[in-house]
Amino acid sequence: MLKWSNTKNTPLNGWRYYQEETDTMIRGPHWPGLLQKVAEHRAANNLPIEPGFEHEIELYMCSLFPGKCVEKPNAEVPRISMGQVIQFTRILGDALLNGHTRVEQEEADYRAAICVDCPSNIKPAGCIPCGMGSVVKLLSRFVGARETAHDNKLESCKHCGCLNKAQIWFQLELLQRHTSDRVNSELPDNCWKK
Numbered sequence: 001m002l003k004w005s006n007t008k009n010t011p012l013n014g015w016r017y018y019q020e021e022t023d024t025m026i027r028g029p030h031w032p033g034l035l036q037k038v039a040e041h042r043a044a045n046n047l048p049i050e051p052g053f054e055h056e057i058e059l060y061m062c063s064l065f066p067g068k069c070v071e072k073p074n075a076e077v078p079r080i081s082m083g084q085v086i087q088f089t090r091i092l093g094d095a096l097l098n099g100h101t102r103v104e105q106e107e108a109d110y111r112a113a114i115c116v117d118c119p120s121n122i123k124p125a126g127c128i129p130c131g132m133g134s135v136v137k138l139l140s141r142f143v144g145a146r147e148t149a150h151d152n153k154l155e156s157c158k159h160c161g162c163l164n165k166a167q168i169w170f171q172l173e174l175l176q177r178h179t180s181d182r183v184n185s186e187l188p189d190n191c192w193k194k
Contacts, residue, residue, distance in 0.1 A: 001055075002062050003072045007031035011065050017057045021047055048180035051161040085124045085135075085156045089163045093142040093170070102169040105146070111168040111192045112148040118188055120158045135163065142166045159183050160193075 008031070015034040016027045022045050028034025035054055042049045062069035102108075115121050143166055148154075154164040160175075160183060167175065175193055176184075187194050 001072055002059060002069050004031075004058050004061055005068055005070045009068075011061065011068060015061070016064075017060050019045075019047070021045070043178065046177040048178055048183065050159065050178075050180060050183050085161055085163055089138050089142075089161075089166050093138065093166060100171055100174060102143070102146070103171060105148075108146065108168045109148045109150075112150040112154060112164070114190060114192050115157070115164045115168065116150040116153045118191070120188060120191075121153075121155050121164060122158045123155050138163065139165055143169050159186055 010030060014027055014029065015031055016025055017034060017038050018025050019038070019041060022041070024041065026034065026037050026041050028037050034057065038053070038057060039049050041047075042053070058069075103111075146169060147165075148168065151165050154168070156163055157167065160167070160179065172193065179193065184194065
């Protein structure tokens with residue numbers, strides 16, 4: 001797998017990514033800034049944002065600067081970090097809830113019951129306590145005081161990277177706009193998002 005050798009070293013003329021679907025060149029001052037701008041651009045244009053989108057950006061940069069990239073063996077599928085969960089949930093939530101209502105309690109309860117027993121309901125990697133303040137703020141912003149009986153067992157979805165406690169409240173048709181065909185095909189057969 002081709003990887004950028006060191007994302008702390010900014011290439012000539014900065015970090016950039018061409019989003020073909022919108023014919024847009026997106027630029028960032030540093031690697032995390034570019035990732036954030038690409039994610040925001042995709043959300044604003046109803047394009048999928050999911051774990052692994054960073055590799056698409058890396059491959060684009062490697063096509064521009066092949067000498068800055070190295071071949072690394074394919075590792076096991078990386079776990080989702082707490083930072084990614086917060087980023088995906090914030091971007092998706094902002095895009096989805098802008099003027100849209102949340103689902104009813106009964107629907108959220110139904111979804112939570114499915115997620116809680118799903119093998120894709122995973123703990124994010126990294127320092128969970130470090131990100132809990134951000135998680136609490138996100139949940140307060142997108143969910144408010146709403147909760148289900150399963151909230152204490154809901155983690156993050158390994159397919160979309162979102163907090164399950166938040167996404168169970170999002171309208172399905174809006175979630176689908178931000179989910180690629182590849183991710184849809186990987187969702188478990190009983191997933192409420194299918």
